[in-house]
Amino acid sequence: MPCKPFWETKPLREMSPAEWESLCDGCGLCCLVRFEDEDSGEVIPTSVHCKLFDGDLCRCTDYANRKQHVPDCIKLTPGNIESLQWMPASCAYRRLNEGKALPAWHPLVTGDPDSTHKAGVSIRGKTINEAALAEPEDALDHMDWDLNLDRGDEPYPK
Numbered sequence: 001m002p003c004k005p006f007w008e009t010k011p012l013r014e015m016s017p018a019e020w021e022s023l024c025d026g027c028g029l030c031c032l033v034r035f036e037d038e039d040s041g042e043v044i045p046t047s048v049h050c051k052l053f054d055g056d057l058c059r060c061t062d063y064a065n066r067k068q069h070v071p072d073c074i075k076l077t078p079g080n081i082e083s084l085q086w087m088p089a090s091c092a093y094r095r096l097n098e099g100k101a102l103p104a105w106h107p108l109v110t111g112d113p114d115s116t117h118k119a120g121v122s123i124r125g126k127t128i129n130e131a132a133l134a135e136p137e138d139a140l141d142h143m144d145w146d147l148n149l150d151r152g153d154e155p156y157p158k
Contacts, residue, residue: 007023007092007096008101012078012093012097013078013079015078022108023092023093023096024092024093025090025092025106025107026058026107026116026122027058027088027122028053028122029088029123031053032045032048032049032127033045033046033049033136033139035140044143046139046140046143047123047143048127048129048139048142049127049130050130051069051129051130055123055124055127056124058122058123058124081093082097090121103119103121105121
């Protein structure tokens, strides 16, 4: 009888640092600049990514030291994932916290590190770097785009 993968048997709080990090599918959605609507409290993402994010590789260029360069970068932990309701429905951390399975296109499921991009769930090549903006508030001009954040349950394209 085959063993179940760690993400099906371990609670988030019991995962090793390596297991925790491997849950990230590399979509980049958490690296987008967001604004909170003062009236509704809704968190609205833009098509602008963090200055440390490489939009073509779809990864942070200095992940280990990101908090030194971007102090408001949010480090996902088992203790805060529940409060981060702006995380996309496809996010493995959010899905596992909600008792859901990983999506069929997740790299841990497919064994393919590019499966997130092939499934069209990442922001690879779809955003601009905040460093290219004249002023940080200019990101407000980049809010009208389709993120397609609810792709968590779609099958992996063959």
